[in-house]
Amino acid sequence: MILSLTHVIQYNRVYSVSQHKPRGNAMKTSLVQIFSVLIIVSSLASSAQALPPWKPKFKEMFIDDGPEPLQDAFANKVIGSCKVCHVDGEEKKVRNPFGQALDQLIDGNAGERLKAATKDGGVDAKKAMQAKIDKEFLVALESVLKLPSASGSGTYGQRIKAGKLPFVPTPLNVLTEQEKAAGWRLLFDGVTAEGWNSWRTKKSLELGKWIVADGVLTLEKGGGDIYTATPFENFELVLEWKTTGNSGILIRVDPKAGGAIYNVAPEMQIDRTVGDKDTSTGALYDIYPVGGKNVIRPDGWNSVRIRMVNGEGTHWSNGHKVYSYKIGSDDWNKRIANSKWRNKKGFAETVAGHIGLQDHGAKVSFRNMKIRVLKSGDK
Numbered sequence: 450m451i452l453s454l455t456h457v458i459q460y461n462r463v464y465s466v467s468q469h470k471p472r473g474n475a476m477k478t479s480l481v482q483i484f485s486v487l488i489i490v491s492s493l494a495s496s497a498q499a500l501p502p503w504k505p506k507f508k509e510m511f512i513d514d515g516p517e518p519l520q521d522a523f524a525n526k527v528i529g530s531c532k533v534c535h536v537d538g539e540e541k542k543v544r545n546p547f548g549q550a551l552d553q554l555i556d557g558n559a560g561e562r563l564k565a566a567t568k569d570g571g572v573d574a575k576k577a578m579q580a581k582i583d584k585e586f587l588v589a590l591e592s593v594l595k596l597p598s599a600s601g602s603g604t605y606g607q608r609i610k611a612g613k614l615p616f617v618p619t620p621l622n623v624l625t626e627q628e629k630a631a632g633w634r635l636l637f638d639g640v641t642a643e644g645w646n647s648w649r650t651k652k653s654l655e656l657g658k659w660i661v662a663d664g665v666l667t668l669e670k671g672g673g674d675i676y677t678a679t680p681f682e683n684f685e686l687v688l689e690w691k692t693t694g695n696s697g698i699l700i701r702v703d704p705k706a707g708g709a710i711y712n713v714a715p716e717m718q719i720d721r722t723v724g725d726k727d728t729s730t731g732a733l734y735d736i737y738p739v740g741g742k743n744v745i746r747p748d749g750w751n752s753v754r755i756r757m758v759n760g761e762g763t764h765w766s767n768g769h770k771v772y773s774y775k776i777g778s779d780d781w782n783k784r785i786a787n788s789k790w791r792n793k794k795g796f797a798e799t800v801a802g803h804i805g806l807q808d809h810g811a812k813v814s815f816r817n818m819k820i821r822v823l824k825s826g827d828k
């Protein structure tokens with residue numbers, strides 16, 4: 450159970466005035482304050498069985514002798530904001546930077562450990578294990594609260610003490626001052642389709658089958674492929690995607706080429722499946738399979754990063770590097786010769802090409818699309 454951040458702050462204020470102490474305890478104020486933070490971050494337990502070990506301590510310290518707001522919240526099972534540790538609107542397992550930092554330090558098998566101790570040693574062993582679990586969590590929590598917030602203002606602990614969420618994500622489709630200084634620009638402003646062309650008409654994209662809503666560019670069905678109005682030679686591209694089926698991100702798109710958009714443009718596959726084939730999600734379709742760790746969120750948002758300099762490409766999927774290549778190298782040519790692209794004249798040869806998004810019949814959405822131009826000497 451997670452109590453709301455408001456209730457936690459209310460309790461800290463009441464405690465600081467009354468110096469109220471839990472019944473039968475002589476714990477220091479600092480420990481009580483840490484446990485108040487513990488309530489809102491307890492959602493990080495890795496399974497449903499990992500939360501109960503903390504529940505008795507919460508009840509003892511904050512409910513039995515606690516102020517009325519907390520008693521009511523506990524009794525009525527009022528759940529606080531999952532945004533404390535998790536990404537809002539995502540699958541439950543998707544944690545924000547604060548949640549990730551804490552999850553790396555806590556034992557997600559706390560519930561199983563407590564059960565095992567009870568089975569092997571009875572009540573006394575259970576109490577001893579409970580005390581050990583409490584101590585481990587406090588050590589982990591104290592460490593994470595001292596870390597700089599990924600939101601860029603103070604530590605996680607300072608933000609919580611000030612009544613703020615430990616992490617607040619950057620607004621959609623917005624460049625930070627650091628990104629602006631580094632030369633990044635938006636490919637999608639979150640409001641219009643400006644800067645995108647229709648592959649069918651070779652003219653500016655008119656919204657209809659492609660729609661813009663809530664800062665997201667979405668293809669419902671039948672809108673056709675699209676590509677950037679501006680070509681890019683050396684660049685770094687980042688974006689986020691979500692789909693119900695199949696789509697792709699294309700590089701070196703040539704609007705003058707005939708046929709389908711992918712006939713001469715390499716495609717990074719977008720799908721809901723996880724695998725290590727050269728047709729799996731994240732692969733450079735029918736050329737390079739995904740290498741390393743391939744983490745896909747079928748029902749959530751996924752991130753992509755593509756860096757291209759002098760024909761040398763490197764791709765990342767959800768923060769994990771999945772492959773690198775050199776267009777025109779012996780390895781590249783060998784792979785092309787064994788692929789469906791072997792007879793496609795001009796494939797990947799448009800040095801200053803456009804960025805494309807594929808319509809493959811499924812609903813697909815994009816957001817936070819950004820790009821920066823690189824120099825030929827950049828590494």
